[in-house]
Amino acid sequence: MATPVLDKADAAGQPEPGFADSPYITVTFRVRRFNPEVSAEATWEDFQLEIDPKERVLDGLHKIKWDVDGTLTFRRSCAHGICGSDAMRINGKNRLACKTLIKDINPEKPITIEPIKGLTVLKDLVVDMEPFFQAYRDVMPFLVTKDTNEPTRERLQSAEDRERFDDTTKCILCAACTSSCPVFWNDGQYFGPAAIVNAHRFIFDSRDEAGEQRLEILNDRDGVWRCRTTFNCTDACPRGIEVTKAIQEVKRALITRRY
């Protein structure tokens, strides 16, 4: 393999050849930090990192936590976009830190990292997810059938019936959608996109028999009718679920059921 050799004159003023080949760039992580034991106010803190732009934001946070400041607190479990633990507001948009490559979010400027909005911040990037999971539990996210006996065979379903709710089975409960919703930011009483998506998953499941009950739950003052179709949730979903469409389908089901 012949490597092109640069003239000395050309190389003058340029970084060392070895350094130029280095994939590392300097990135500033601007992290929203909050520690109630130190201050009631949240503050921004800048961290400069030498990092490969093809790495993820989560790798940058790991570098900070492991090598720079061990007090930085954030959630992450699988680190591969399936557990839904590390949803955060990166450059003003809700994303999973483990699915966001640094090169994709303009590393020239400082990368801002904040906790997701609308839920109480406990420390740094960790929020209290309880209101979110409360809304999730309220829509009964489990199969309900009338037969009290144990089934003696599988509950069969046609491919078309399965396809009907396929999109909403992809939810990983990361709260990126619910915490991007301006209606949820207001008073947090709205069920939120994630709960409606998980209700949709069972309402349109041909094997489930409590669709009517779930529709009634979502016919609440703070149910589907508070949706303003701003599409923030669809934009935020790291799984690409058409969240607003699912909410509209629930609305339509409610209307066609009544009229």
Next chain:
Amino acid sequence: MSTTETAAPGVGPVEGTPVYTVENPAPLIEAPRKRTKKTPKSTRGNFELAAWLFMRLSGIVLVVLVIGHLLIQLVLDGGVSKIGFAFVAGRWASPFWQVWDLLMLWLAMLHGANGLRTVINDYAERPNSRLWLKALLYTATVFTILLGTLVIFTFDPNIR
């Protein structure tokens, strides 16, 4: 890898004397959106469904009514210069235009009031500000609808 750390306000030392102890615990962060005893058990009902549907249907009807109204009042047959007491008296002599204007009044007022109601619900954060804003809104709506209806039905073309 070289990393540098800049100003670290608000971040206390991990090791060292803790600020809070068992006797003097850190302040509890109360979740502002927690479901408390005051939170109603259920606010289910068909009102929001009906309101949502009304907004869509009245919107469609209003497009026809308002565009027709604007055409007649401002564009056709001499435009705005023709409007006067006689023009209004002439139109309201016919029950058709009475019904048209009445329908437009009611639908526009209810459509607008319902829209403002959702805006208040979305943007007012304290229950008290919600209550008073909505009270003001409903009073203004009822007043305007009743006054408008009264005028349409009791209009006297021979008034001096």
